Amino acid sequence: MASNNVKLLGAWASPFVLRVRIALNIKSVNYEFLQETFGSKSQLLLQSNPVYKKIPVLIHADKPISESSIIVHYIDEVWASGPSILPSDPYHRATARFWATYIDDKWFPSLSGIARAQGEEARKALIQQVEEGLELLEDAFGKCSKGKAFFGGESIGFLDIAFGCFLGWLRAAEAMNGVKLIHEAKTPGLAKWAEKFTADGAVKEVLPETQRLVEFSKVLQAKMRDSIPKP
């Protein structure tokens, strides 16, 4: 597939954009990566995703598709001859979607909230919520993987992408808060899974380095502080 037929509007640090990059890598699809500048939105983004005005947007043959999970589904259907991303069994597919929705609606908001928490108590409460979520996901991993390396079995699937895209930010949160969120004792399955996911050929070149995310997060936090009106 020619790269000029597939464009991805995104940014290196975005976990949602990372989902799409991993899915395209799994399918060996070449694409042009058009990075948005932090703090502003390009005309192409505004006209491609006028409803949410968010990245990622995949532009395939001049047609835009928005929302990371919808894009991953689309990629799986369009490049159907590559390795499958969604499970073929309807129950397994429903289960993967259930956990992906939990991650987006419940778990990730707690993780991303840590950096914005007002005060020590709020920060600790969010860390606890993240840990409780990881315990649920540890259990889900056991049931979905059935002893194999990934949620999707022998290879990376939909739920691996939906959750794994946040590994860089999870590690950045660990580094910035002096905590271990995924560890061998409490979440042994996830600890092994994280290692394998990070080392996978579809992931390793696109997963942002933890230290780079830490620096970026500090810049974001400083901007946030500056934007809060001083009393």
Ligand SMILES: N[C@@H](CCC(=O)N[C@@H](CS)C(=O)NCC(=O)O)C(=O)O
């Ligand atoms: N539900 C969306 C979330 C996408 C999202 O939140 N993107 C962020 C970057 S990580 C964004 O574009 N933020 C800009 C904004 O909110 O205006 C998806 O899964 O694609």
